[in-house]
Amino acid sequence: MVVGTGSVETYSKRNIKSYLQIKRGAELETLEYDGSDSANYKFNVLEGSSVVGAVYVESTSELVELASGPTGITVHPLEEATESTEASLVFHVKEGDKEVGKWTLPIIMDETAPTLSGSVYENGKFTITASEPLSPFGYSTSMMFSQSGDDSDYTVVDNTNAIYSVAIVGNQAIISLNEEAIRGRYTLQPNSKFKVNVAISDYADNSSNLNSTLSMPQA
Structure with missing residues (x-):
């Protein structure tokens, strides 16, 4: 992960303002990444165009390394790090x-x-509810439909005509059917079933396939 000051955040890039904001009185100061000093991991605190302070970043664990890059500080856990490793980033304001x-x-x-x-x-x-928050970056979804509910007649649901849409919210994948579109292609009845697969990862990039078979409600 890279911690910087870019305006666009992605899975692997985070703006320091998401973690830390600095005020002098009522004024919110600007933080600007300073990669010129490779010996320190540093953000300058700006008031207007003047540097009035700095934020220095350190890792509390030797198993989490920091490195200065062109756009921010790279935070890199070593392979020896495990779920039991205790580590933190410490931001020193000076x-x-x-x-x-x-x-x-x-x-x-x-x-x-x-x-x-x-x-x-x-x-x-x-x-579809998962055991932990899901990353909204780089997931895929597929569906199969059985009119009778029997395993012998499942067909792939082609989403070319936007038969369904997907939203990732917290630890849930919410798949909304366009019922007008789907009824124009499939006959839904109380025994009909959908098989849903969501190929997705968490925020640590651990990937998983969340599979579920759901029946249409009885009339």
């Missing part, structure tokens, strides 16, 4: 040589992939 504040951000090591903890169909929506 004016000159004087430390005026400090904030600690715990690092949670996660080697466990998400698992399915529940699934339900209601009012045209499949809600």
Whole structure:
């Protein structure tokens, strides 16, 4: 992961403002990454265009390395790190040589992939619930449909015409059917079933396939 000051956040890039903000009085200061000093992991605190302080970042564990890059500080756990490794990032706020504040951000090591903890169909929506928050980056979804509910007649649901849409919210994948589109291609009845697969990862990039078979409600 890279911690920087870029305006666009992705899975592997985070803006320091998501973790730390600094005020002098009522004024919110600007943080600007300073990669010119490779010996320190540093953000300058700006008031207007003037540097009025700095934030220095350190790791509390030798199993989590920091490195200065062109756009921010790379936080890299070593292979020896496990889920039992205790580590944090410490942000030291300084004016000159004087430390005026400090904030600690715990690092949670996660080697466990998400698992399915529940699934339900209601009012045209499949809600697939996982054991932990899911990353909204780089997932894929597929569905199969059986009109009779028997394993012998499943067909792949082609989503070319936006038969369904997907939203990742917290630890849930919510799949919403476009009922007008799906009824134009499939005949839904009380015994009909959908097989749903969500190929997704958590925020530590542990990937999983969340599979569920859901029946249409009885009339």
